[in-house]
Amino acid sequence: MRVTKEFTFDAAHNLPNYHGKCERLHGHTYRIQVTIEAPVDPQTGMALDFAILGDVVKEEVVDALDHRYINEIIPISSAENVAMWAWQRVSGRLQRAKLREIRLWETPNSFVTYHGD
Numbered sequence: 001m002r003v004t005k006e007f008t009f010d011a012a013h014n015l016p017n018y019h020g021k022c023e024r025l026h027g028h029t030y031r032i033q034v035t036i037e038a039p040v041d042p043q044t045g046m047a048l049d050f051a052i053l054g055d056v057v058k059e060e061v062v063d064a065l066d067h068r069y070i071n072e073i074i075p076i077s078s079a080e081n082v083a084m085w086a087w088q089r090v091s092g093r094l095q096r097a098k099l100r101e102i103r104l105w106e107t108p109n110s111f112v113t114y115h116g117d
Contacts, residue, residue, distance in 0.1 A: 001047035002100060004035040005054055009066035013077040025069075030082075031105040032061065034090060038097035048097045060089035079106045083114040091116070 012027040034057050038047040070077040074085050083104040091099040105111040 001040050002035055002037050003047050003050070003053060003097075004033055004101075005050055005057060006031065006033045007054075007057055007062050008032075009062045011065050011068050011070050013070040015076070015078060016071070017076060028106045030065070031108075031111075032057070032086065033101070033103040034061075034086075034099070035101040035103075036094060036097035037100045048094075053097075056093045057090060060093060061086045064089070079104050079110075079112045080114070083112050087114055087116060 008029055008031050010027060010029050012025055014025045015022045034053065036048055036053060040047050064073065065082075070082065074081050083102050086104065087099065087102050090102070099116065102114045103111055104114075
């Protein structure tokens with residue numbers, strides 16, 4: 001079974017090695033979706049409690065980046081690098097579940113999808 005939870009956070013960044021308007025400091029309301037996979041536990045009827053997934057992502061990603069200057073944490077803070085950083089943070093915290101996908105939106109119509117290495 002796959003379980004997905006979605007979050008939003010606001011943060012600023014710039015792309016230092018990019019030549020265009022995004023090399024200047026600017027902000028986004030990011031949207032992140034985290035999808036895990038695990039068998040359904042016959043006792044609970046759940047693969048993973050939404051609250052557990054929510055707590056992990058909030059602590060490891062949202063609380064770390066919300067209202068922050070992302071470049072202080074991820075020096076080249078492209079959407080691709082932020083998604084990979086989030087993957088590393090979340091995957092180490094899941095016990096019964098396997099992280100399957102992280103989808104990160106920088107804008108309402110622009111996103112990246114990461115499935116791990």
